[in-house]
């Protein structure tokens with residue numbers, strides 16, 4: 001969930017206080033380094049260390065609202081660099097003056113922030129929650145209300161039904177749901193549903209995403225729904241598949257939609273500050289203070305973007321970017337440098353080495369959020385075009401095979417097993433033959449939606465081929481996987497798919513095999529396929545375990 005405003009300000013204030021409390025010692029170290037290195041600026045390790053400390057101060061002070069202190073540190077850094085390349089007559093006096101200024105500014109404390117961080121809605125960033133979306137249903141027909149409840153919980157929504165306008169209003173003033181499903185005509189009146197929504201939106205001064213249901217096709221009814229901000233209009237009998245599609249758009253739910261940002265910065269407080277800002281805008285973050293850990297973290301965290309400091313202990317951001325780019329799987333991953341480096345030539349060098357953008361420290365929080373989210377969004381979109389199946393949005397065949405290969409390699413490296421499940425819709429040819437290909441496609445899409453909503457965050461789901469799906473379930477023994485798939489199978493069998501003359505239900509069969517003992521993609525898929533064949537042969541709509549074949 002998005003970090004709440006209160007939480008965010010407490011976190012940012014704590015980081016600012018921590019930074020302020022470290023200032024006296026940092027300035028002390030800088031003073032000492034300056035005194036010790038004076039006289040040997042050209043070859044002294046101490047001088048390099050002094051420069052690094054001043055550079056780090058210049059880069060972090062502004063972020064914690066010590067703007068003037070940051071400017072003076074930057075001035076000092078530039079002067080020291082010039083001094084390093086040739087003694088300047090008044091340099092010593094100027095350095096001394098700047099050091100005194102730094103101490104005085106540190107004592108004065110932080111300044112007022114230049115801009116307020118825009119969070120949540122106003123930032124217009126897609127920050128999507130993995131939590132269950134809450135749907136309020138206002139419907140006085142008991143059967144339709146019960147069926148709506150049953151169908152929507154299959155897709156992982158939390159559903160609350162009301163059969164009277166007064167109960168509905170009472171509840172909405174207690175807790176605002178993520179979306180509404182409202183029958184226009186109720187016992188209270190022909191337009192009681194739209195009037196109820198109009199009332200609550202006026203009182204609460206906000207628009208709640210709404211879909212209206214009606215038995216009327218009339219212009220008047222559609223208009224009444226549109227006028228109270230209804231984004232969907234569905235006529236009875238309800239096509240729940242169509243409804244699920246619309247709710248998905250309205251509640252902005254898609255699997256794993258929060259952007260994942262990896263922050264690489266050896267200044268711990270700064271990294272935490274950026275993480276807090278990005279979390280407030282609805283992104284997930286992971287911090288690495290030592291670039292040496294990059295290759296361990298990348299495969300598990302699978303970031304949508306790396307925010308990389310340029311000058312770090314151990315290796316520079318440029319070197320780290322080059323190492324990342326050596327790996328075929330990360331050639332497109334956006335790398336954005338964040339540094340105090342203001343020289344254009346240095347910035348261009350960093351970009352030539354495989355970076356995608358250069359942001360200068362200290363950076364305005366809103367600017368950071370906008371730069372990071374637009375790049376992460378573009379990466380996701382391109383990735384999805386290349387790696388995902390167009391109908392279901394799940395991984396496509398090729399990407400799944402690559403993911404499976406990676407998973408097997410990890411299993412034998414870290415000794416953590418996983419289970420592979422192959423799913424195939426039963427008698428799918430008959431579905432196409434009886435109801436047509438378009439309805440068949442909706443069944444495929446429905447199963448895809450169920451899988452993406454019901455699986456855990458670390459699970460991987462793919463459309464393996466036509467009506468066949470594949471799942472990778474990490475750290476899941478066969479017996480647990482079987483139980484999970486039996487549950488999914490039962491839920492899927494209850495979903496009502498609409499055709500021209502009514503509704504029908506579909507089922508699927510599953511074959512599962514675990515790694516270990518299988519050692520490669522071919523033998524593992526072969527084992528799961530054989531188990532699937534057994535499940536089909538012995539009656540369909542069931543789960544079969546490969547080990548039982550042996």
Ligand SMILES: Nc1nc2c(ncn2[C@@H]2O[C@H](COP(=O)(O)OP(=O)(O)OP(=O)(O)O)[C@@H](O)[C@H]2O)c(=O)[nH]1
Pocket residue numbers: 424425426427428429430432436437438439440441444465466467536540
């Ligand atoms: N609508 C639709 N149909 C597809 C798609 N991909 C494959 N199919 C059809 O799915 C059907 C699969 O049929 P089979 O593999 O013979 O399965 P079945 O014999 O009906 O059922 P089982 O024996 O239970 O697996 C074929 O008729 C394919 O044309 C697709 O993307 N959309």
